[in-house]
Amino acid sequence: MELDRAYERMTAVAVAALHEREPARLWPLVADALAGLCGGEAVVHKLGDWTENEGGFGITPGAAAAPLDRLDEADLRLFRAGYPFARRYAAGSDRTPVSARRAAGRRWPESRTARLLGAVLDVDHVLGVPLPGSTTPITGCLVYRSGTDFSDDHLVMAERAQPLLAAVERQRQLLEEWRRSLGPGAAPDRRAADCALTPRETTVLLLLAEALTADTIGRRLGISVRTVHKHVENVYRKLGTRDRVGTVLRAQRLGLIPAPLPAAPGPGPSRRHGPPRN
Template sequence: MSYLRRGDYERMLGLAVGVLEARQSDQLWEMVVQELLRALDSAVVITKDVEWTPSSGVVGAWHRDARQASVLAGPGVEHVRGGYPFAAHYGSHADRSPRTAAQLVGGRAWLHSETASATRESFGTRHMLGVPLPDADGHVRGFIVHRAGGDFRARDLLYAARVQPLLAGAAAQRGLLARWQATVQPSRPHEPLERATGYGLTPREVAVLLMLAEGLPAVGMARRLGISVRTIHKHLQNLYRKLDTVDRLGTVLRAQEAGLLPAASGR
C-alpha cells in the first residue's frame, strides 16, 4: 500500500504558506513549479493555462532550478501542443485524477509514440504525468510533469492527487494577482504592491478585494480560491478594518481612492 511521508506533507504546507505570502504572480508560479519538480523527482514541468492547438500556441517549459519558463520551439513542438494522450482523456472525461501517459494508452504504445520521441529529443525524458486542474469553461488546464528515469510510481500519483487542491488554489491566486497588477498600474506593476503593503494587506486579502470589486458573493469567492466561506468572511473583516470601512461598497470605493483598485469608469 502506497503512502506519503511526513516530509511530503511538510512540503505541501510550506508551499501553501509561500502561496499565501507571494506578492507577485511570477514568484508564486515559480514556487509551485519547483515544488512539483522536487517532489516528483522530475526534469521538466510544462504548465498549461492557455489553449494550444497542434499548430499554434506558446509552450513554456520549466526546468529544475530555473527562475522562469523557457519557450519551447523547433521540431516536435507540435506533438507537445497536441497533448497526447492527456488532451483526449481529460477533454472527453470528467475524470481529473492525475494519470501517467502509460496508464492511459499502455507503456509500449506510449514509448513508441511520436510524442514520446519528441519529448525525448527536446527534454531527454521518457515518462509523463498529467496533473489537471478543475476547469469551469471546458478547457483542459494543469501541469505535464516529465521524468527521465523510471515511470511515476503509486506514491507519485498519491502525492499529485493530494496536492491538486493546493495547485488549484494557487492558480486562482496567481490569476487574480496578475490581473490586479495589470489593471491597477500597467506601466508600474510594483506600485500597487507597495500601496498594498502600506495598508498592511496580505496577498490573499488583495485577491479577495479584487473579487469584491467584481461583485462576487462570499460563496463565489470561496469557490474560486478553494477555501471556506468562513475564511472569506475573515478576510473581509480584515479589509474593513485595514481600510477603515464598514461594508463592501465603501471598501471598493476606498480602495479605488487609494489606488488599490482601478478607478471606476462611467457611472
C-alpha cells in the first residue's frame, strides 16, 4: 500500500510537471518524486550525451550537487561514465531498471565508482532507470541510496515510472525546441498564457503544425488518441478556430509558432542580348 501511494504521488507530480511552462523545472519536479518512489536519497537525471568527457546532468536534492562541483576532472569523468549502466544499456535494447549491485555483482562494492560515490555522496547503491526507447545516447536517471541495496519492489516501481519519465522528457524537448524556433525575444510562454493555452496544449499545437495525425501525436507524447482529440478541441476553442489549417495560420499570426519562411524567388524571365528581332 505504501508503494502504491508513492506511485500515485509520482503520477500526480508527473501530470503537474506537464503543466509547467519552464522546461528546466520539469526534471527537478519529477526527480524528487522518483527518489521517494524508489527508496532513494538523491537522483541524477542525465538528458544529453553521457560519456566520460562530456554530458550535463542535474541532481536532486540540490544540496547533493555541491560535492560534485568539487570533483577534479578525473573523478568527474568516472562519475559521468555511469558504471555499470552505460555499458550495460548500450549493449542491447533492454531498458529494465536494475541496481548496480545486481548488474555488476560482487565487483560493485570494490569498483572505483562505488568508492567515489561513498566518499563524495555517502551512498552505497545506485539504481539505473533509463528512459524507454532511448538509444544513443542512453538517457534517464540514476537513483542513489545508502545502506541496503534496492529491493525488488523498488525495481518494480521504477519500471512502472518509466513511461511517466519518458512523457516528461518528450514534453521538455518539445518546449525547448519551441523556444529555440521562435528566438529568445519572442516571449512564447507569455503569448501562450495570453491565449490560455496550457503547456500540454502548446505541444499538441506544435505537432499539429507539423501536419501529424492524431495517432502519431499520441505516440510522440505517450497519450491516447482520445486525449489528443481533447487537447485539439481545447486549442480550437481557445484560438477561435475550427480546423487544423485555420488553427496553424492563426497560431502563426499570434506568434505562437514560427511562420513559414518566404519562398526563394525563382529565376526571372530570360533576357535577350543584342537588338530585338523584327
